Amino acid sequence: MKQEERRQQTKQKLLDTTKELIREKGCDSLTMKDIMDHSGLSKGAIFHYVKSKDEIYAWVLKERNEMINRSFMGEVERGDKDFEGPLRKITETLHHLDDPADVSNKVLKYLIGKEDQPEVAEVLEEFYEQTLSFSKQWIITGQQHGVIPNTVDADKTAGLFVLISLGLRIRSSLTSAPATFSLQDYFSFLSDTLKPR
Numbered sequence: 001m002k003q004e005e006r007r008q009q010t011k012q013k014l015l016d017t018t019k020e021l022i023r024e025k026g027c028d029s030l031t032m033k034d035i036m037d038h039s040g041l042s043k044g045a046i047f048h049y050v051k052s053k054d055e056i057y058a059w060v061l062k063e064r065n066e067m068i069n070r071s072f073m074g075e076v077e078r079g080d081k082d083f084e085g086p087l088r089k090i091t092e093t094l095h096h097l098d099d100p101a102d103v104s105n106k107v108l109k110y111l112i113g114k115e116d117q118p119e120v121a122e123v124l125e126e127f128y129e130q131t132l133s134f135s136k137q138w139i140i141t142g143q144q145h146g147v148i149p150n151t152v153d154a155d156k157t158a159g160l161f162v163l164i165s166l167g168l169r170i171r172s173s174l175t176s177a178p179a180t181f182s183l184q185d186y187f188s189f190l191s192d193t194l195k196p197r
Contacts, residue, residue, distance in 0.1 A: 011049060013039050015063060018056045019103045027057065027110035054114070057107045058123040062130060064104040068093040069134045076141055086142065087194070091187045097168040098183045100176075108166075109173045128162070135161050139194065148194045157193060164189070 017039040021030050032053055036043055050056055075089040096102040114120040135158035142148030
C-alpha cells in the first residue's frame with residue numbers, strides 16, 4: 001500500500017470514528033482517548049496527523065463542504081444545460097442545515113463556543129472561506145453553463161447564501177419551535193434568485 005493511500009485511510013478512519021462518537025457522546029465530552037480506543041489507532045498515529053480533537057472537528061466541517069461540492073460538480077459535469085439538476089443536487093445535500101442532530105451542526109456549534117481560541121478561530125475562518133468559495137464557484141459555474149444569469153453578482157449572492165445557511169444551522173440548535181423561514185423557503189429563495197427569468 002502506498003504511503004498516500006495509507007495516510008488517506010488513516011484520516012478517514014479518524015473522521016468516521018469521530019463522527020460516530022459525536023453522535024453518541026456529543027462534542028464536549030469526547031476525548032482523544034475515546035478516539036484512540038474506538039479507532040484502534042495509536043496515540044502516535046493520531047498525533048502524526050492532528051494536535052487536538054478540534055483539528056479533527058475541522059475535518060468534519062471541510063468534509064461536508066467537499067461532499068456538497070462534489071455532488072454539485074458531478075451534476076454539472078453530466079452536461080445538461082438545465083438549472084434544476086445542479087440546484088436539486090445542492091438542495092439534496094443541504095438537508096442537514098436545520099437538523100440539530102447533524103454531526104457537522106454539532107461541531108460548528110461547539111467550535112463557535114470556542115472561537116476565542118486562536119486555533120479554533122482559524123478553523124472557523126477557513127470553514128467560512130471554503131463555504132463562501134464553493135458557493136461563489138457554483139454560481140460562476142452556473143453562469144458559464146448558461147443556467148444562471150450573468151447579472152447575478154456571484155460575490156454578494158454567495159455571501160448571502162452562506163449567511164442564510166449558517167443562520168439555519170445555528171437556529172437548529174437554539175429552538176425547536178416551528179420556523180417561519182424553513183429549509184424549503186431557503187431552497188425556493190435559491191431557485192428564485194438564481195433561475196433565469
